[in-house]
Amino acid sequence: MAEAKQDKRRIIIEAAEKLFAKSGFHGTDVDQVARTAGVSKGSVYNYFDSKEEILISVIEEGVDELDKKMRRYISPLDDPIEKLKKGIEFYVRFLEKREPLFKVLTGDRISLRMDLRKRFHLKIFARTEHAQKMIAEAIKDGRLKKVDPYIAATCLIGMIDSLFFRVVHEGRKMSAKHKAEQITKLFLEGMLL
Secondary structure, three states, X not given: OHHHHHHHHXXXXXXXXXXXXXXXXXXXXXXXXXXXXXXXXXXXXXXXXXXXXXXXXXXXXXXXXXXXXXXXXXXXXXXXXXXXHHHHHHHHHHHHHOHHHXXXXXXXXXXXXXXXXXXXXXXXXXXXXXXXXXXXXXHHOOOOOOOOHHHHHHHHHHHHHHHHHHHHXXXXXXXXXXXXXXXXXXXXXXXXX
């Protein structure tokens, strides 16, 4: 029974993610989410108190999935620079596969209640934690310049997110491999000759 309940919740979240990505948060209503998920509107409210709660759940589950898969992907690696390179590659590929989630992450959320906005920010900021740890490890090993790992990680995630935002919204075609290689090169080598 608990598994069926989780499955239904998951179906609602997946439907909401697609709709929020396509029509935006404000352009989507709970009726549409219910219809797309194949459940009643009442069923949606059995799992979520509001549309805002659905949005936060979409974001939390997406970022948690990213976190879990990223850890599994880089955990066998010992070299901090390889971890960074593979982490960038993984993040780029994840965003490419989960473009609707990326659109939700960068979409409109102005009307969120303060408590939900705080949950949103905590999840968004958590995305930099892996990068920050990998950068700190590489600095400690003498493999990277001594910079503030917090700032470096925030800049790295910002580079990736900004590139994706532009590529997605301009409809540009660019392979994940090319994006990951260019970001890695810029971040680790800079642009100076």
